[in-house]
Amino acid sequence: MDLLTPELNHYLRSTQRPTLWLVDENIQLDTAANPQVHVIGNRLDVIERLQAQHWQAQFSDFDLSAYAEGHFAQVLYRVSKEKPVVHYLISEAKRLLATGGSLILLGDKGEGIRTYARKAEACLGGVRQERKLGGDSWCAEITAAYAPGTCPEHQDYTALRQVCSDQHHQYVSKPGLFGWNKVDRGSALLIEHLPAMLEAPLPFRGSVLDLGCGFGYLAINAAGPESRLVCTDNNAAALQACRYNLNQAGLNGAEVIATNAGDRLQPDFELILCNPPFHSGFSVDGDLTDRFLHSAQRLLAVNGTACFVVNQHIPLERKAAGLFADIVTYMDSGQFKLVRLRQPINRQTRGPS
Ligand SMILES: C[S@@+](CC[C@H](N)C(=O)[O-])C[C@H]1O[C@@H](n2cnc3c(N)ncnc32)[C@H](O)[C@@H]1O
Known part of the structure; x- marks a missing residue:
């Protein structure tokens, strides 16, 4: 197993606050459902597997419009392959996190995780803490502050x-x-x-x-x-x-x-x-x-x-x-x-x- 999955599983198991888990195809699944966690993902096969394991999981192109501002205390995201998707989801995390809540980003250095973590810090306006999990893998936790931040350019991700x-x-x-x-x-x-x-x-x-x-x-x-x-x-x-x-x-x-x-x-x-x-x-x-x-x-x-x-x-x-x-x-x-x-x-x- 890679080094990111156990870390992600740890967060998924332990959270007792309203949490949003953003998933695409880059995940392995082996954690029992946590009722505090809402899952949104853009790959049908991944979402169907999570639903079969009783997660509250919805398939959409990361349409998060149903959630009000500040709805979540935590957003978990193992970064995607494409930059505009990651940038869009960082911006959405800013909208959806309550003040003091945190965005947890996981990924490998070669996937740009450290740059994404810095961009998320500038966007959320809070404090960034990073941990090396081993090898090339990193976990970053960024808190959401009141301060208005500059979010990364996502090229109007939602539009065709x-x-x-x-x-x-x-x-x-x-x-x-x-x-x-x-x-x-x-x-x-x-x-x-x-x-x-x-x-x-x-x-x-x-x-x-x-x-x-x-x-x-x-x-x-x-x-x-x-x-x-x-x-x-x-x-x-x-x-x-x-x-x-x-x-x-x-x-x-x-x-x-x-x-x-x-x-x-x-x-x-x-x-x-x-x-x-x-x-x-x-x-x-x-x-x-x-x-x-x-x-x-x-x-x-x-x-x-x-x-x-x-x-x-x-x-x-x-x-x-x-x-x-x-x-x-x-x-x-x-x-x-x-x-x-x-x-x-x-x-x-x-x-x-
Ligand atoms: C190589 S692309 C080809 C796309 C398109 N047919 C074309 O010719 O440009 C493969 C396509 O398979 C889709 N795909 C990957 N895994 C899939 C799955 N498990 N079920 C259905 N489609 C999948 C991808 O999203 C992608 O659109």
Whole structure:
């Protein structure tokens, strides 16, 4: 276990005052629920696991508007990967903490924890105390004072903004999404070769699933108003951006659904598009690719096609063996591979979990 988790668990177990715990994907879970703690998180899988352990946990893109100023005595936060998210949550902590309350920040030096702690001190106006937990890991406690502070710039975190465009579409997105401000090169490659992979022109007319949709790039470029389209992701911000971009592209009939790797979706889809994640927060998570492959196998129509794009080093074909009878590495660009999967093997149809 890392050095941050026991420290976080200590705070979660011991607090007897109203506490807000902000979580994203960078947490390990092994503490019994504490009724004093409200949890807000932007990853559906993390929040569902906490709810199953009876935490008061809500899934949203860190929408804290329901809480009044000064509502909490403590805010706990293991810092996120993206700076604007951390800056936004430090500013929100200032609003939500009662005077004399404290913000507890946890993270590694390489993740900027010490800079964040100094920024939080300037924002909250109180006293900062830091402890090295060992290795690279730090815990900082910053108290909230009456004094007006200068909070760090979060680039209007809550707003969607136009980030990029191509020949046909403009896309909105926001910090906190995977590669939030550009079209992913792997995804662009998949769209370029998709008609040839499918031996059919786009837009695809049958049912389409964008598994791990991000801001919706694959769906928007592959489906048309006549397709039955479902887009899914576990990230609350991604779902917001995707819904907006679909509407802008005239795909208002599409469904945008929060799931953990497609777990609560029903088969069958004639086309599944996927650029699977392989990072979970700060770490690489090889199991994620397997989970996405298993979902694709479960959700694909017997005569359907799943098209994946992955980094070249991911052994997708080996992982897919046993799940699909027809596996073709359609192209290898030296950086990305396009893999076409057909004929799902021994498909067991499961209902929503
Ligand atoms: C590599 S990105 C691809 C995004 C988008 N399809 C594109 O092509 O630009 C992978 C996406 O998977 C999502 N994701 C990660 N873990 C997930 C999970 N457990 N369930 C659903 N989606 C997940 C991420 O939020 C991210 O949007």
